[in-house]
Amino acid sequence: MDSGKQTTVTDSPGASAADAGLFRFLPEIQVIEILMAIFIFVTIHSLRQGRRQGLVVWPVVGMLPSLLLGIRKDMYEWITGVLDGQGGTFVFRGPWFTNLHCVLTADPRNLEHLLKVKFPNFPKGEYFRSTVCDLLGDGIFSADDETWRRQRKTASLEFHSAEFRSMTAQSLVELVHSRLLPVLAVAEAQRAPIDLQDVLLRLTFDNVCMIAFGTDPGCLRPGLPEIPFAKAFEDATEATIIRFITPTAIWKALRYFDLGSERWLRRSIAVVDEFAYEVIRTRREELSSGEQTRTARSDLLTVFTKLRDEDGTPYSDKFLRDVCVNLILAGRDTSSVALAWFFWLLNRHPEVEERILGEIRKITDERGGDEDGELVFKPEEVKRLEYLHAALSEALRLYPSVPVDHKEVVEDDVFPDGTVLKKGTKVIYAIFSMGRMESIWGKDCRDYKPERWLKDGRFMSESAYKFTAFNGGPRLCLGKDFAYYQMKFVAASILHRYHVKVMENHPVVPKMALTMYMKYGLKITLCARDGTKVVGK
Numbered sequence: 001m002d003s004g005k006q007t008t009v010t011d012s013p014g015a016s017a018a019d020a021g022l023f024r025f026l027p028e029i030q031v032i033e034i035l036m037a038i039f040i041f042v043t044i045h046s047l048r049q050g051r052r053q054g055l056v057v058w059p060v061v062g063m064l065p066s067l068l069l070g071i072r073k074d075m076y077e078w079i080t081g082v083l084d085g086q087g088g089t090f091v092f093r094g095p096w097f098t099n100l101h102c103v104l105t106a107d108p109r110n111l112e113h114l115l116k117v118k119f120p121n122f123p124k125g126e127y128f129r130s131t132v133c134d135l136l137g138d139g140i141f142s143a144d145d146e147t148w149r150r151q152r153k154t155a156s157l158e159f160h161s162a163e164f165r166s167m168t169a170q171s172l173v174e175l176v177h178s179r180l181l182p183v184l185a186v187a188e189a190q191r192a193p194i195d196l197q198d199v200l201l202r203l204t205f206d207n208v209c210m211i212a213f214g215t216d217p218g219c220l221r222p223g224l225p226e227i228p229f230a231k232a233f234e235d236a237t238e239a240t241i242i243r244f245i246t247p248t249a250i251w252k253a254l255r256y257f258d259l260g261s262e263r264w265l266r267r268s269i270a271v272v273d274e275f276a277y278e279v280i281r282t283r284r285e286e287l288s289s290g291e292q293t294r295t296a297r298s299d300l301l302t303v304f305t306k307l308r309d310e311d312g313t314p315y316s317d318k319f320l321r322d323v324c325v326n327l328i329l330a331g332r333d334t335s336s337v338a339l340a341w342f343f344w345l346l347n348r349h350p351e352v353e354e355r356i357l358g359e360i361r362k363i364t365d366e367r368g369g370d371e372d373g374e375l376v377f378k379p380e381e382v383k384r385l386e387y388l389h390a391a392l393s394e395a396l397r398l399y400p401s402v403p404v405d406h407k408e409v410v411e412d413d414v415f416p417d418g419t420v421l422k423k424g425t426k427v428i429y430a431i432f433s434m435g436r437m438e439s440i441w442g443k444d445c446r447d448y449k450p451e452r453w454l455k456d457g458r459f460m461s462e463s464a465y466k467f468t469a470f471n472g473g474p475r476l477c478l479g480k481d482f483a484y485y486q487m488k489f490v491a492a493s494i495l496h497r498y499h500v501k502v503m504e505n506h507p508v509v510p511k512m513a514l515t516m517y518m519k520y521g522l523k524i525t526l527c528a529r530d531g532t533k534v535v536g537k
């Protein structure tokens with residue numbers, strides 16, 4: 001045998017230098033036979049092991065073929081099927097020498113362990129942070145430990161303050177009544193189909209920018225213009241997601257040579273930064289000139305600009321940029337996609353729409369009707385819409401805006417269901433699948449039934465480890481209360497005026513992304529309710 005053949009043997013996984021020495025004394029044909037035998041043995045062993053785990057584990061490529069087949073159909077349903085068959089938790093074995101190995105779970109006991117009981121042992125982790133760092137920097141979404149705690153504390157105080165609540169309620173009234181309803185009125189008058197998901201995404205983007213930066217980018221202006229900052233934000237998010245499905249060495253090389261998606265990402269981030277730094281500069285000027293006392297802003301940028309770090313130094317522009325960009329990401333497409341799924345479900349469940357209308361009618365009747373069609377729901381009225389609250393929660397159970405989330409294991413651990421977790425393992429919790437588990441929600445788990453959230457006509461919340469749409473534990477969604485208020489206000493304002501009809505044969509399927517978009521949007525037509533004069537007509 002020549003030395004070249006020895007190299008081949010030594011390179012094959014599992015073969016040692018001693019084995020190579022042994023092969024040196026065998027005729028070439030026998031080496032091939034032995035290799036074939038080893039290959040067959042490994043394959044049979046892997047297949048047997050794989051079947052025990054519910055999926056075939058192929059040599060070298062692991063469970064990747066099954067994953068690729070699953071993705072081709074419907075990845076979320078595929079994951080749900082696998083998890084269901086495995087009792088709620090499943091170890092995914094990726095190809096050799098890749099970082100695709102992970103533990104997938106949809107077991108509420110494991111979720112409580114992960115998100116609350118052993119919270120410090122399950123951070124977002126370095127892999128996540130280094131993948132999203134260019135867009136998110138040190139913001140709340142990617143940060144762990146002290147950097148996260150500091151932002152969480154300040155943002156949490158702000159989110160629960162009376163000024164913040166009143167500012168968010170006011171900005172929502174303005175957006176819905178001066179922008180959203182006129183856009184819908186035009187579409188209704190022209191009998192023109194519109195993409196409701198797009199309109200809602202514009203609404204929540206403008207809204208969250210007002211909360212974060214105190215400025216309205218104007219995505220929902222008449223004619224629905226393309227706003228460079230909004231477009232760049234969307235592009236930067238998409239290009240960042242591409243990194244998660246590209247081997248790290250490849251995207252890093254593309255970044256180094258400024259090619260492909262990395263070039264697109266760099267350019268999009270430049271536009272986002274230009275907008276952010278300009279707002280930060282003007283806000284600093286405004287604050288130092290004392291103008292602030294007149295405007296009395298309570299957006300997150302103003303709050304953080306006034307603060308000092310532990311050394312008494314004002315926060316840097318970069319840190320302020322990270323705080324705002326992260327908040328925009330959090331609030332941009334979560335409530336909008338939830339509303340899109342909600343309106344689609346209503347279209348298939350007219351009985352639910354009827355009950356919501358009954359609840360709204362009670363309020364409008366108490367106000368003596370809505371002759372001019374300009375009724376603005378008050379915060380205390382929105383709070384009373386408990387059936388609507390249940391109908392939105394039920395939509396989020398079946399179509400959670402964040403379908404899967406992940407953590408990394410710091411120290412070896414064991415889940416309550418007995419799954420062993422080695423240090424460095426990635427844990428994926430399948431929020432989408434949790435909403436479709438018979439073991440969690442009962443036999444009717446796949447039915448849209450808002451009633452399951454009601455007790456004696458009042459809304460009853462569920463454990464965050466069973467209904468994980470808003471995450472749970474110390475990292476529970478900070479915008480949860482606001483999101484419900486926003487969704488209820490928007491849904492009630494639309495439903496009071498229109499019946500939303502989804503266009504026949506319009507395909508509705510989830511898109512594979514960090515957020516549960518509808519892949520083809522939601523094409524609808526609007527039909528004004530009898531006796532409601534529509535604003536803007």
Ligand code: HEM
Pocket residue numbers: 140141152208211327330331332334335338396400401402405406468469470471474475476477478479480482483
């Ligand atoms: C239906 C609407 C919403 C849903 C389903 C939702 C869901 C979630 C989820 C699952 C997380 C955890 C993400 C993770 O750690 O990987 C989260 C975190 C967060 N959400 Fe929401 N969210 C919604 C709306 C909002 C809104 C409107 C805002 C702000 C205006 C917001 C602000 C935040 C923030 C700041 C965090 C980070 C919390 C932390 O890491 O400490 N969310 N949200």
